[in-house]
Amino acid sequence: MKKIKEKLMYGYLMISGGVTGIIILFIIIFLFSEGIGLFQSKNIENGYALYLNTENVIEELSPEEITNIFDGKITNWKEVRGQDLEIITYRFNDLLNSYSESDLGDNYEHIPLIIEEHISENKGIIAYLPTSFAPEESDFVRILSVGNIELKDFFIESKWMPTSEPVPLFGSLSLIIGTLLVGFLAIIIALPLGLGLAVYLSELANKKVKKVLKPVIELLAGIPSVVYGFFGLIVLAPIVQKVFKLPIGETALTGALVLAIMALPTIVSVAEDALNNTPRELKEASLALGANQWETIQKVVFPYAKSGILAAIVLGVGRAIGETMAVLMVTGNAAILPSSVFQSVRTIPATIAAELGEAPTGGVHYQALFLLGIVLFLFTLMTSVVGEVISKKKY
Amino acid sequence: MRKFKQGLAFSLFKFFAVLVVGILFSIVFFILFNGIKVINWEFLTKSPSNGMLSGGIFPAIIGTIYLIIGSIIFAVPFGVSAAIYNIEYGKNNWFVKIMRIMTNNLAGVPSIIFGLVGMALFVNKLNFGPSLISGALTLAILILPLIIRTTEEALKSVPEDYRTSSYSLGASKLTTIRKVVLPAAIPNILTGIVLSIGRVSGETAPILFTVAAYFLPHLPQSIYDQAMALPYHLYVLVTSGTDLEASRSMAYGTALVLVAIVFAMNLLAGFFRNKMNKLNKRNS
């Protein structure tokens, strides 16, 4: 009896042991299942289509072109490899605004006919209509075939406008660049600070100082992201604004400053460990040759602890890139390609946090956000694995 | 010249140390100074009123407490068991090695990803909807690596002699773990739990879509209800709402409560850690 109990318990423990593996598996499965669907979706909203006059020979249009057409930036078909014909955009609302209730019929049964007439009269027309109310294809009307959302468009295009009509744009490049910009900038700021602190803690500080400094760093690590965002917004952003004479203080730089403070504890603890693991004899040998302490640290300790320091950098980058709330509150959230650190940017985690609430479940926007999640997850997975591999490498 | 360079470098590092302490103090001061004006009994026990411009944050406190309890209930049994398996049974076989890599990677996953997956799995697929149970499960996954890691450290620090003495008296492995190893490791395990509580109180991203609501007319009645929570409350007070200036004072108060909880948990964890060190010193 006792043996059976023991075996059961052992089995339970073993399953528990595997629980983290199961969770990672779940994360991967769910992210991918929801995200990959994006590439099977059409560029245009479900239930809608683009209608052209049959004399218009245009074969296909890119999502960006469609958006520019409807924004009025492209006005002639010849600009998009078509005929020299003026573009007339037409939306469903235009129909409802130009005709009275009675014209449209009690059950809106006249609508398809009205539209068909309208299309046949305007050769350069492009109409964005719900398929349920639109006319069938005929001698006058044809539907523009719209391709699926493409992988390369997702990564190469920089316009992220998930709510634009008729075609939502999912170019994540501006988000990726924004994320990397803020992340690496944060590390550039945090690295000298973190290394200096690590050297101070491992080589210079006496016990009393360590007793104060170490808890301080631990507390900094424990402050929630929202609170950092709060602090950054109320205190740092105005300072940045004043010092650099900018229109607003919410910039990539401000985000990087906050992230630097948040990533600091990670960098300090990993680097300090690496420095502490340097054998005492090595340091003594250098000092015995007449090198002073700083020279010894630079020329003997740092090279020896190289792998640990590198691991600190990589892990710090991973931490900075994955931060959500603080960045969301402080970088201004403009999903554009930044041309300087003094502009507002949007990072991937911030985008997901800001938009997921409004994206209809299962829709293209929803899927696009999950795809962003995949990108983020893979990136932090990579930094985590690389960091671990590097730190295990003995010199 | 060489001495000068050293002096320069070391002074710089000393300055960094002062700077870091200064940063912490300015953050704490910023919240303490502005938040203390708002904290009173009413603030802590009443609901928000007047469009978040006055009243209290009681429901957010309750919501956070529920989430803490829920996530601990789910994470601790699995986490402690996993750690027990890893240290006491698996030792260093390939299974444990792979799981350790997985755990470390899970620890590095950004919190928003947990929110995404929590939403896809608990809210949508399992149809719990945004609710306390969805939020608690999501947060449980978040703190799982932390619990596993600290419990493993706790178990590792129990001297091997304890185990061998127990075995030599005829006790089985399970009994030894239950009656000798676990009790000895409890203070450090508690450290991990306490740190997780601090973590859970402050996380926003995982609860954004799994449980958090800005304003609910009444407290959550069941685990399928949504709830308010402190970090989310702070976020909304600071970034939306009709009159940002006026709700600012509520924001300070919320931030103060939040930071107080986190610092208290850190202190408690440190207390447990010291107690553990003292216990071990006495016995070695």
Next chain:
Amino acid sequence: MIKAKDVHFYYGDFHALKGVNIEIKEKTVTALIGPSGCGKSTFLRLFNRMNDLIDNTRIEGQCIVDNKDIYSKSIDVDTLRKNVGMVFQKPTPFPKTIYENIAYGLKINGYKDKRKISDIVEKSLKDAALWEEVKDKLQQSAFQLSGGQQQRLCIARALAVSPKVLLMDEPASALDPISTSKIEELIYTLKKEYTIVVVTHNMQQAARISDNTAFFMMGELVEYNDTKKMFLNPEKEITQNYITGRFG
């Protein structure tokens, strides 16, 4: 060359060296012997002030090297350490190439001329009897050398900065017998140019390599004499007991 005048040394409250007086002549090899914990290593480390690295220590009396009191405020410790070289028990090559290990001390002390540096590297390696073995692989990592070779590398490294004194703290105790004898031969040749003080727990080694021997016990210098005299006809009974292995 080296003098200790009534030197007392304390680790905290522990009185580690009690009134040591000794005078060591130039270009001799002096062995410091004695049981574990008798203070010989501590004494050795006084002369390049390595004990400064330990917290809570105190020295009284005078340590003189080349007619200068090395604990006076006017002394630059880094320069002192360049002039008083040290070789440790465990070989400690830097994580660099063989060449860079030797060049390290030179670069630290301001040498910039590449040709001069490589000349000194070659001379040091020759003086340490390592040149023939490594002359074709100077750019290899120092970790690729055997233990004995690494220790000779450390000796070459110390010699490269042209010290006047060489302090060796049990230089061969971590090595195999063949490497040990190579090191002992080396010490014998080096004494033509350097003043050498060697701490050893191996009596036979002390007898083989040194001109003079100092016997320490419990922080005191018990006897200091010509090596042959010390081993054949020690003045104190306790010395006799130690040498013949009655305790140790």
